[in-house]
Amino acid sequence: MSEQGVMVVISGFSGSGKGTLMKALLERYPNYALSVSCTTRAPRPGEVNGRDYYFVSEEEFCRMIRDGELVEYACYCGRYYGTPRAYVEQRMAEGKDVLLEIEIQGALQIKEKFPETVLIFVMPPSAAELKNRLCGRGTETEDVINARLHRAVEEAQDMDRYDYLLVNDDLESCVSLLHQVIQSQHFKAASQKERIDTIRQELKSFT
Amino acid sequence: MSEQGVMVVISGFSGSGKGTLMKALLERYPNYALSVSCTTRAPRPGEVNGRDYYFVSEEEFCRMIRDGELVEYACYCGRYYGTPRAYVEQRMAEGKDVLLEIEIQGALQIKEKFPETVLIFVMPPSAAELKNRLCGRGTETEDVINARLHRAVEEAQDMDRYDYLLVNDDLESCVSLLHQVIQSQHFKAASQKERIDTIRQELKSFT
Numbered sequence: 001m002s003e004q005g006v007m008v009v010i011s012g013f014s015g016s017g018k019g020t021l022m023k024a025l026l027e028r029y030p031n032y033a034l035s036v037s038c039t040t041r042a043p044r045p046g047e048v049n050g051r052d053y054y055f056v057s058e059e060e061f062c063r064m065i066r067d068g069e070l071v072e073y074a075c076y077c078g079r080y081y082g083t084p085r086a087y088v089e090q091r092m093a094e095g096k097d098v099l100l101e102i103e104i105q106g107a108l109q110i111k112e113k114f115p116e117t118v119l120i121f122v123m124p125p126s127a128a129e130l131k132n133r134l135c136g137r138g139t140e141t142e143d144v145i146n147a148r149l150h151r152a153v154e155e156a157q158d159m160d161r162y163d164y165l166l167v168n169d170d171l172e173s174c175v176s177l178l179h180q181v182i183q184s185q186h187f188k189a190a191s192q193k194e195r196i197d198t199i200r201q202e203l204k205s206f207t
Numbered sequence: 208m209s210e211q212g213v214m215v216v217i218s219g220f221s222g223s224g225k226g227t228l229m230k231a232l233l234e235r236y237p238n239y240a241l242s243v244s245c246t247t248r249a250p251r252p253g254e255v256n257g258r259d260y261y262f263v264s265e266e267e268f269c270r271m272i273r274d275g276e277l278v279e280y281a282c283y284c285g286r287y288y289g290t291p292r293a294y295v296e297q298r299m300a301e302g303k304d305v306l307l308e309i310e311i312q313g314a315l316q317i318k319e320k321f322p323e324t325v326l327i328f329v330m331p332p333s334a335a336e337l338k339n340r341l342c343g344r345g346t347e348t349e350d351v352i353n354a355r356l357h358r359a360v361e362e363a364q365d366m367d368r369y370d371y372l373l374v375n376d377d378l379e380s381c382v383s384l385l386h387q388v389i390q391s392q393h394f395k396a397a398s399q400k401e402r403i404d405t406i407r408q409e410l411k412s413f414t
Contacts, residue, residue: 121396126406127406127409127410127412128409131413146414149413156406156410157407159403159406159407160400161396162396163395164391164394164395164396165395165402165403167208180391181391187388188370188371188372189366189367189370195372196363199330199333199366200363200364200366203334203356203359206334206338207360
């Protein structure tokens, strides 16, 4: 297997449970690290700088883009969101699999720059179940729920551009499956170039 | 996950233990089926028609090529070897993952026709270990061992064209890993088109 960590993008509809899944993955297995994004939006109550996001000025964000310090970035509702390169590369070099919770726009940017990245889309068992989960939270207005469903329709257009599609029906089995899918990536031939070179050299020395 | 089975090509140097691995996979898990190749070479002592190979005439083999009855075929030392399409497609439709033990030439033909096929290369931990295993059998002359090592040098040139590369150090852990890698394929987005279409339709009906 490759000794370098894998970059893993996890996306999914609001209500797919992707946040809970990632939390479970981090708690249960020692080999993951969570990437923290930077953003130009203001912190919400309770959000901690460096834990939820790195909150930066627009000027600083533009400098980071210019200096190539972001592996991807995107703009939503006039605010910028991006993934700092240094943290991701450092943890991967240490052998950690780095989890990025980002949306399709950023996911495709990363896949282009780093083709070994694995893109995983998490979905609920059905649209009816998604609606139930969104309504069941009981904290959102009907307008917010409808906006999320509209957003899900848009996101569904790009689902087939992901590498893997996992149904989050039962949390326990979905966490195991997510772990299994990610760990399989370490055995891709493309990420074992050194091993291939070594055995080629060794074999030649015998003949 | 996809309900259709996955086509799995397993290749590896002589001495990599791929035969033992495939046997263990078939014994241990119920969801695999082994593809039996057809060949124009004569049966060796102990080989059974329909179990080891389907032994066919050159005329029959040419007819099968012409009628599109083979998913791949190749010629080694003047003898033809091929994989009958009907069996593979039937077992995949039943949901079985079909294992094909073939070499690179056929593997790449299949990958081109069926891009969802997973190509797995099995290797020993090192070239020294490969030589030990080949010598340790005690049944082969030095000439045969050298011919196999030369063949391994050639095969190593194409290792990087496979999807996955597994080191067969410990049989038990390699069987589990092989199973895990194959089962992950069922969750590829590309093999879940129906599921994607369904949720797209359902989501639209809510908005």
